[in-house]
Amino acid sequence: MLNALRPQPQDKILQLIQMYKEDPRDAKIDLGVGVYKDANGLTPVMRAIKTAEKQLWESETTKSYTNLSGDPAYTAAMQDLILGDSVTSDRLSAIATPGGTGAIRQALELVKIANPDATIWLSNPTWPNHPSIIKFLGLPIAEYRYFDAESRGVDFDGMLADLARAKKGDMVLLHACCHNPTGANLTLPQWSVVADLLEKTGAIPFIDNAYQGFGDGLDEDAAGLRLLASRLPELLIAASCSKNFGIYRERTGILIAVAPNAEMHGVVQQNLAFLNRQNFSFPPDHGARLVSMILTDPALRADWQQELEAVRLNMLSLRESLASELQRLSGSDRFGFLAQHRGMFSRVGATPEQVEALRRDHGVYMVGDSRMNIAGLNAQSVPVLAKAIIDVGV
Template structure:
C-alpha cells in the first residue's frame, strides 16, 4: 500500500529552515521563519506565562480530560478578548483547538458540513496553509485581489471587484490584523465597507486572527472584526495564542461561530464538539489553562499586556529604523511602506532571483516572495542588511 504514495512537495518554510541550518557562515541571517524573536534572537517565555505555569503546577491535581470543547474558562476569556461587547454572547459558540491552525481546520470542516456548495474566497496572497487545507478537504476555493505590488498597500478596489463574483452563502476569509505575508491591512473604514457588503450580499466572513496585539494594540487590532461582528448575522473566527502569548509549541487556539439567532448556538456548539471528537478527541490543556489563568487574573493580565505592548513597540521601532536604513542605502523612498505596515511581516517586492542572490552572496534568508520577519531584523545591523538589498537590485 505505502509504495503507492507520492512524495509530497516540500513546505517552503521548512525547506528554508533546512537551508539556513546547513549554512556554516557565522554572519548568516534568518528573516524567513515566522516566529517572534527578541534582540538576542530568542523566542522568550513571557513573564506572565512563567508565573501562570508555576501556579498551574502548584494547584493542578489531575491530568484527566477536560471536555470536548476544551477548557470553558479559556474559551470564555478568549471570547471576551476577541469580541468584547460587540455581539451578544448567546449567539457565540466556541471551542478550544490545537493552535490557530487547528481552529482554521475545524472551521473549514464546519463550513463543509453546513454548506458543501459554499466556496471559500481567500486573499491573493495569503498564508500558504489556507489553500493547502482547502484543497485537502476538497472545498472549492477562489481568490480575490488583495495586495498592490506597485504601492505595497491593499488593493481594495480590486478586492471589491473580485468579491462581486461571490454568491450567497460563500465564505470570505480575512486576516484579522497583521496580514501574512504582506503586512498591509485594511483601514477601519474599509472594514466597514466590507461589513456592509457581506450583510447585503449574504456572504459569511471568516477571520483568521493570529496576531492580536502585534499590530496597533490588543483592542485596535480587532476593531474591524468587532464592527463586522455587530453587522453580519453569521461569522467564523479562528484565533491563535502562539504569537501574543508566545505559546508556539503548546498549540493553543480557539474557534468561534456566531449564529444569526441564540437558538442556533447550541447546534453550532454541538458540531464544534463533534469535530473536535473526530479530529483529536480532547484538546491539549496545559497552554490553554495557562492563558485562562493570565486573562482571569488582573495582575498577570496587566503584566502580559505590558510585555506584549513592549514587543509590539519594538517591532514598530525596527520597522521605522529599517525603512530609514533602506532609504539611505537606495537613495529612494520605495521601501518607506515597511514603516507603515503592521505585524511580523512585510513583503519587500524583490524578485525570486534577487532573493536567491541575498541567500547565496550575503547569507540572508527570506521566503521566495521576499517576505521578511520584522522581529528577526538585527537592530545593530540594519545598514548592512539594507546595503545587501541595494546590492542585488
C-alpha cells in the first residue's frame, strides 16, 4: 500500500524557514514565519501565562480527561471574550480544538455533515490552509475579490459583487481582523453592509478569528464579528489562542456555533462533540486551562491585557517606522498603506522576482507573494529592510 503514495507538495513557508536557517549571513531578516517576535527575535512566554502555569502546577491534582467538548470554563470564557453580549448564551455551542486550525477543520467537517453541497467562499487571497483543508474534504470552493493590489486596500465593491452570487446555505469565510496575508481590514460600516448582503442571500458567515487583540484592541477587533452575530441567525467561529496568548505550541483553539434558536443548541452541541470524538476524542487541555484561568482572574487578565496591548503597539510602531523610512527613501507616499494595515502581515507589493532578489542580495526572507511578517522586524532592521525594498525596485 505505502508504495502507492506520491510526494505531497512542500509547504512554501516551511521551505522558507529552512532556507533562512541554512543562510550563513549574520544580517539576514526572517519575515516569513507567522509568529510574534520581540526586539530580540524571541517569542516570549507572556507573564500571565507563566503565573497561571505556576498556579496550575501547584493546584492541579489530576491529568485525567476533561470531556469531549473541552473544559466548560474555557469555552464559556472564550465565548465571552469573542462575542461579548452580542448573542444570548442559549444559542451558543462550542468545542475546544487543537489550535485554530483544528477549529477550522472541525467547522468544515460540520458543514460537510449538515450540507455537503455548500460552497465555501474564500477571500482572494487568504491563508493557504483554508483552501487546502477545504479541497481535502471535497467541499466546493468559490473565491470573492478582497484585496486591491493597486491601493493595497480592500476591494469592497468587488467583494460585494462576488458575494452577491452566494446561495442560501453557502459558507462565506471571513477574517475577523488582521487579514492574513494582506493586513487590510474591513471597517465597521463595511461589516454592516456585509451583514445586509448575507441577510439577503442567506449565506452563512464563517469567521476565522486568529488575531484578536493584535489590530486595534480586543473589543475593536471583535466588533465586526459581534455585529454579524447580533443580526444573523447562524454563524461559525474558529478562534485561536496561539497569537494573543503566545501559546503556539499548546495548540489551543475553539469552534463556536451560533444556532438560530435555543431549541437547536443541544443538537448542535452533540454534533460538535461527535466530531471531536471521531478526530481525536478529548481535546488538549493545558493551554485551554491557562486561558480560562487568565480570563476569569481579574489580576491575571489585567496583566495579560497590558502585555497584549504592548505587543499590539509594538507592531503598530514598526509599521509606522517602516512606512516613514520608505517614504524618505522613495520620495513618495506609495508605502503609506503599511501604516494603515493591522496585525502581523502585509503584502509589500513586490513581484516574485523582486522577492527572490531580496532573499538573494539582501538576506530578506518573505513569502513569494510578498507577504511579510511585520513582527519579524525591530528598530535596527527597519532601515535595512526599507533600503533593500527600494534597491530591488519595489
